[in-house]
Amino acid sequence: MLKKFRPFSRFAKDEHGLISVETVIIFPILLWALAxxxxxxxxxxxxxTNVKATYTIADLISRTSDPINDDFIDGMDNVFEQLVSSDQAANIRVSVVGQRLAPNGTDTERFLVWSQATGTMIAHTDVEAIEPMIPMMATGDQLIFVESTMLWTPVMSFGLSEMTLTNVAFTSPRFVPQVVFNASASGGDGGDGGLGGGRY
Structure with a gap:
């Protein structure tokens, strides 16, 4: 009677083709994991790369001693696109914020000096949108606030979908008390007394 089970026993002990079977099972999983x-x-x-490029743009602007204009901001946007080496949409928004005494003479308040944006980004019109991100400042100081966005598209659809990478960087003017923006005719003077308009 045991002879009837011998073929099954030999089949259970037979290891021929085992590697091929394991390869068929494991290889697709391994390929998916690598991708x-x-x-x-x-x-x-x-x-x-986006973070480093954003800080680089902020540092470049902080070293500027002459008033800047639309062409300068567009140039910084071109530099940013070169740094991130992306064919996707990449834009920046540059704002200058300051801190001064409030009208009551005792408290301090933050205010937006000027703001300019490129591409689809919109310039800030007040400081409220970015105030939670502003670090501690001394009264009379100004900070350069650079925001960047870049559309990232995965080369393969494995786990991640298309997303917008957003980063911010703060820095102080290095050689002048403030970075002045020469606004277009539709904007202000870009100094303490006015706001530079955004380009839509």
């Missing part, structure tokens, strides 16, 4: 890791690595790389 997913590549996509996630590319996303982190793009975000890291």
């Amino acid at each position: 997913a890791m590549f996509v996630f690595f590319d996303a982190f790389k793009a975000q890291n």
